[in-house]
Amino acid sequence: MNLQEKIGAPEGIRTPDPQIRSLVLYPAELPAPVVPIHYRRVNSAFASRYADVADRDVCYNNHRIKKRIWGDFLSEFVPPFPPRMTSALSPWQRFKLWRKNILAGWEEDAFECEFESMRFVNCRLFLCNSPDSVQFAFSSHNDSFERKSAQFRHTLIPLVGDGLFVSDGALWRQRRRIVSPIIHMSRLPDFAPVMVDTVLETRERWAKLPPGAEIDALSEMAQLTAEIICRTVFGRKLGHEHAAEVVAGFSDYQRHTMKVDLVTLLGLPDWLPRWYPRKARQAVRRVLAVLDQLIESCRLAHDSDDVSIIGRLFDAHEDSGAELNQYALRSEAAVLLMAGHETTANVLAWAWYLLSQAPNVEARLHAEIDQVLGGRAPTLADVPNLVYTRAIVEETLRLYPPVPMLSRETLTDEVYNGTPIPKGSIIVVSPWLLHRHKKLWRKPDHFIPERFLPGGDGPVSKFAYIPFSIGPRICAGLAFGLTETILTVAALAQDFKLRLKPGHNVEMECHLTLRPGESLPMSLQRRTRSPSETRDIAAAAPAAACPVGHG
Numbered sequence: 001m002n003l004q005e006k007i008g009a010p011e012g013i014r015t016p017d018p019q020i021r022s023l024v025l026y027p028a029e030l031p032a033p034v035v036p037i038h039y040r041r042v043n044s045a046f047a048s049r050y051a052d053v054a055d056r057d058v059c060y061n062n063h064r065i066k067k068r069i070w071g072d073f074l075s076e077f078v079p080p081f082p083p084r085m086t087s088a089l090s091p092w093q094r095f096k097l098w099r100k101n102i103l104a105g106w107e108e109d110a111f112e113c114e115f116e117s118m119r120f121v122n123c124r125l126f127l128c129n130s131p132d133s134v135q136f137a138f139s140s141h142n143d144s145f146e147r148k149s150a151q152f153r154h155t156l157i158p159l160v161g162d163g164l165f166v167s168d169g170a171l172w173r174q175r176r177r178i179v180s181p182i183i184h185m186s187r188l189p190d191f192a193p194v195m196v197d198t199v200l201e202t203r204e205r206w207a208k209l210p211p212g213a214e215i216d217a218l219s220e221m222a223q224l225t226a227e228i229i230c231r232t233v234f235g236r237k238l239g240h241e242h243a244a245e246v247v248a249g250f251s252d253y254q255r256h257t258m259k260v261d262l263v264t265l266l267g268l269p270d271w272l273p274r275w276y277p278r279k280a281r282q283a284v285r286r287v288l289a290v291l292d293q294l295i296e297s298c299r300l301a302h303d304s305d306d307v308s309i310i311g312r313l314f315d316a317h318e319d320s321g322a323e324l325n326q327y328a329l330r331s332e333a334a335v336l337l338m339a340g341h342e343t344t345a346n347v348l349a350w351a352w353y354l355l356s357q358a359p360n361v362e363a364r365l366h367a368e369i370d371q372v373l374g375g376r377a378p379t380l381a382d383v384p385n386l387v388y389t390r391a392i393v394e395e396t397l398r399l400y401p402p403v404p405m406l407s408r409e410t411l412t413d414e415v416y417n418g419t420p421i422p423k424g425s426i427i428v429v430s431p432w433l434l435h436r437h438k439k440l441w442r443k444p445d446h447f448i449p450e451r452f453l454p455g456g457d458g459p460v461s462k463f464a465y466i467p468f469s470i471g472p473r474i475c476a477g478l479a480f481g482l483t484e485t486i487l488t489v490a491a492l493a494q495d496f497k498l499r500l501k502p503g504h505n506v507e508m509e510c511h512l513t514l515r516p517g518e519s520l521p522m523s524l525q526r527r528t529r530s531p532s533e534t535r536d537i538a539a540a541a542p543a544a545a546c547p548v549g550h551g
């Protein structure tokens, strides 16, 4: 008699391997409350390193599941991705696909290869697609690859000037030294209350909507993260008054700017002027005018109590001892607004979508936030205890990295594992490919937050999981973005479940960042918090170390 027969396993429960005597896999549809209440997540050598074990006898569908029976409650949900070509693409086919969606022009092989060179007319491209090659390009040989590719620079320079995001060399080092401490994790005690207050305003607004009201989750999250970044950069009042205007300008620019820089791909000189569509130029003029006006107003109101980011930039000095001039202030403010709002908005929108499709993950999230928060609003101090919430955010960042392609220009001749990389060629590191690499992840296309729990089979190396990039140019707002996302998911999921509009097809769209289409129609369902039912999962959730190296 095998184990399944022995416990009288109900329909749908299966033993994957009769050799593994006490492992039972449960389908993802198992009624969710059973999972957090009666099972503990433990490290297990034979159950792919982690599993749940029943800590008491449980009744399921009138069948008794005995204490200490192993179960695997992992989500079986595979979220959408563009079709992958099985045959090799010609440069022209690839170019056509990239113009529509930069993530569509990859063959199946790209999710297995480790390092590859490609040619597009006169342009040599090298794809670094293994932890070792990523470490080579972004860490150990960063000096040769620190310059952003011409495509990237020319797309963003009209908007962010000489800001941190696109600069390199001495200017980048100087600005990084100034900007990084101003948005560093040590500043989170100043920023987190702004984050929480802004999220709670959204929650209160949602609470006034009729049950089942339809919202566009993508624009709701864009509005929310824009408010947060504008209030932290320009102070609560001015930031709030101008958030919508600034964000509309950034979105317009992204919609109308060039998607592929043909001048670069044809290998033509960097100094050749690029052509920008009229609507993109109009959007730039609008955004820069608002930023100049905002900086002026902030300068007038600036005093020693000012904790806003722009206030700290007023007080900063360049290596020469001079204060930052207006152009530098505007460029850095534009970088922070651009880098700090759409990225977080996209992760949040994807997270709501993924949660709506994986009820067992959602139930476990609810159990954790009810247990950790006990019904009150989250604070910065709660973040280390919201371990499963963080795992959901990390898994969302793995599947849908907001910046899915990172590219650099080679500044000096280099050699990687015997392959020469000539000066001037382009290096591509793609979190999109790396995060779904078949040799690096188990079930790479599945949504399985548990892989990021302590003891889970998460990233094999810090160079295999790079949603925030890695090396000296790692995202300066990593702690800000991660904290903001965790607090937002926790505060909104306390009261709401979001459900995808029936019949809506989620399709990835990638201009500069990766989003779930132009909009994400979802309906709002109220939920009741249940702090008393969820005591048991605390033991399954010890504080985790940050896999992206932030301790």
Ligand code: HEM
Binding pocket: 148, 164, 165, 166, 176, 179, 183, 335, 336, 339, 340, 341, 343, 344, 347, 401, 402, 403, 406, 407, 466, 467, 468, 469, 472, 473, 474, 475, 476, 477, 478, 480, 481, 482, 485
């Ligand atoms: C989940 C949210 C975020 C993600 C996934 C993310 C991702 C990234 C990535 C991948 C880069 C490197 C781009 C490249 O190498 O081409 C980057 C750079 C940067 N990010 Fe973020 N980011 C996020 C949130 C933020 C926030 C909230 C801020 C500001 C408060 C911010 C500020 C920056 C800055 C200033 C840089 C440029 C760093 C440099 O070049 O030295 N990011 N980010």
